[in-house]
Structure formats: C-alpha cells, structure tokens
Amino acid sequence: MPIYAYKCESCGHAKDVLQKVSDAPLTTCPACGADTFRKQLTAAGFQLKGTGWYVTDFRNSGSAATGAAAAGASSSAEASKPSAGDGGAASSATPCGASCACH
Template sequence: MPTYDYECEACGHALEVFQGINDPMLKKCPECKKLKLKRQFGTGAAIVFKGSGFYQTDYRSEGYKKAAAADSKSEKSSSSGSKEKSSDAKPAKAKKKTGGDS
C-alpha cells in the first residue's frame, strides 16, 4: 500500500498514513480534531516494478528470437532493393508558373 503525507492547515501537524489507492482521503486532524487535513503531493505513491518478468522479451522462446532475427534480415535486404528501384525512376518535372500582373 502507498504512503501518503498529510498536513493540517489549522495546526500544522504533519503525518504519514498507509492507505489503499481507493481509500477516501482523511479530513479530520488527529491532533486538533478540525476538518482541515489536506493530502500533500509527493513521490511516495508510485508503483515500482523490480526484477525480471515485466517486459515482453522476458518470456520469449529461443525459436521466436531466431524467427524474429530472420525476419529483420529479410526486411533489411528488401528495403535496400527498394532504394535501388527508386533511384531508377525519373524525377518529376517542375511546372512553370505563368504570368500574372506583378
């Protein structure tokens, strides 16, 4: 569960509370008992993923990796062939702008 920081606007009392993400915010200060408690912005509520198993490539089999490598090689060779074809094409002629009063 994330830790949230609260501070009372009336008495200045500050506290940290472990709360679930869907739990309602606290409003009543435990010190002065007024409804002036405000949740502070902070970095403590972030979810941190550690270790392996969080990436798509963590579970790939060796067969999949070999097939993907073969596909990328074939794409590279076909893209170089398309560059040669495009260099054989004739460039488009530019149209001349015709008169108007200047």
C-alpha cells in the first residue's frame, strides 16, 4: 500500500497516511477539522537492488575492475620486494612515510 502525504491548507498540519489506491482521499484535517486537507505531490522513493540495473552493472564499467587489478598488482609488487636490513630505511625512502595509503 502506498503512503500519501497530506497537508491542511488552513492550519498547515501535515501527515503521512498509509492508504489503498482505491481508498477515497481524506478531506477533513485531523488537527483543525477544516475540509482543506489535500494530498501533496511527492516523489516516489524506491531502490534498485540486485543485478541487471544500470546503477549496479554499467555505470562505472571497467573503472572498478581496473582499479582493483592495479591495487592487486601493486600489493604483489610490494610483497616481492626484498626487505631492507634495518626497518627504518624503507620508511625514510618514501616521501610521506610507510604508513601512508599511497605506497
């Protein structure tokens, strides 16, 4: 069942109401009792889940896979490097330190 937003044109009272599509619209304001309670025009809220949608499958086509492949290549290159004899020499060779995310 959809949720409809209503607002009173007299007092400004607003309320969201869960109604069937076939139900008659409400007209009487629950706050002031005037017959100026009207439906508001609102945007539908929905979320695309699963595969088969542009948002999940094709929006960044290739960039995520390329970025993941590059990250895997750099981590394997780091693993294959021989470690320095003293622990401080490797961190002093990088301009921003060994704990940064750019190396």
